[in-house]
Amino acid sequence: MISLTHFLVVGALLFTLGLVTVATRRNAVGILMGVELILNGANVNFVAFNHYVTGGVTGQVFALFVIVLAAAEAAVGLAIVLSIFQTFKTIDVRHADLMRE
Amino acid sequence: MRSNAGKLVAWGVAVALVAAFAAYMTTQVIRPAAEASPLPTPGALTLPDIVFYVLAALTVAGAAGVALSRNILYSALGLLTALLGAGGLYVFLSADFVAITQLLIYIGGVLVLVLFAVMLTSRITDVKVSNASFGPFGGVLLFVAVAPVLLAVALLTPWAAREPGPLAPTTAAIGNAFLTRWLLPFEVASMVLLATLIGAVVIARKELKAD
Numbered sequence: 001m002i003s004l005t006h007f008l009v010v011g012a013l014l015f016t017l018g019l020v021t022v023a024t025r026r027n028a029v030g031i032l033m034g035v036e037l038i039l040n041g042a043n044v045n046f047v048a049f050n051h052y053v054t055g056g057v058t059g060q061v062f063a064l065f066v067i068v069l070a071a072a073e074a075a076v077g078l079a080i081v082l083s084i085f086q087t088f089k090t091i092d093v094r095h096a097d098l099m100r101e
Numbered sequence: 102m103r104s105n106a107g108k109l110v111a112w113g114v115a116v117a118l119v120a121a122f123a124a125y126m127t128t129q130v131i132r133p134a135a136e137a138s139p140l141p142t143p144g145a146l147t148l149p150d151i152v153f154y155v156l157a158a159l160t161v162a163g164a165a166g167v168a169l170s171r172n173i174l175y176s177a178l179g180l181l182t183a184l185l186g187a188g189g190l191y192v193f194l195s196a197d198f199v200a201i202t203q204l205l206i207y208i209g210g211v212l213v214l215v216l217f218a219v220m221l222t223s224r225i226t227d228v229k230v231s232n233a234s235f236g237p238f239g240g241v242l243l244f245v246a247v248a249p250v251l252l253a254v255a256l257l258t259p260w261a262a263r264e265p266g267p268l269a270p271t272t273a274a275i276g277n278a279f280l281t282r283w284l285l286p287f288e289v290a291s292m293v294l295l296a297t298l299i300g301a302v303v304i305a306r307k308e309l310k311a312d
Binding site: 014 | 150157183251
């Protein structure tokens, strides 16, 4: 019998792996992938709680808003990555440090 | 030399903190919980159970691929698997509309966008498409620090779960919710998308020199 806890465990693992991706990657596109994983982990939790605890569709509506914002974030983030690539000729985030000094 | 020593000290402190935390979690939280409630005897494995475990394994394996693979293209393929698995889990949770949206927007839109960015930014003929991650050790440390907290919360909290209702189509209910209770967020989301559209074009276009 599959319970709420099973889904929460999957969501927690997705979130943690996304966090590790964001923290360890140097490639800007890889960092954006990690952000997508984090948002997906949160979404799994929303839909699971909606199904097992509250009923109705509120959690699903919230998950849809998260998907919309993730799409917007991906579009702007990748545009920034392209701009960084044109400026620095690399997408290694360690080289984008013009404002550091 | 000086900064090297500082780095070493910082790493040592981090390792000590995480080790102490792991020891605390095992002795204070996990062992009492395990003693208080022994594992329920597993019942017979039915078909839905097997489907769930396959989907969950697909999702977590894809996410691990994103986090661990050296090649950014393999990372993108891992993201594809993780998103597909999460979509399957939504079907399992009787959220059919969210599952289709996941398929259309994430896999059809975001993933294609990510692949375009990979192709446009790293020279594919170059051998160094690999994205060297800095410090796999730091990644392991972070995983050990974060995962036990989330898993303990998920496993030990007595959730107020109730018997889920039967499978039913949700599209009509979601449409109603969007146009009645969540009308303002819905409109704001469309404004955000418009702003994103314009902003992405402005950021990504080639700058024209005015001379």
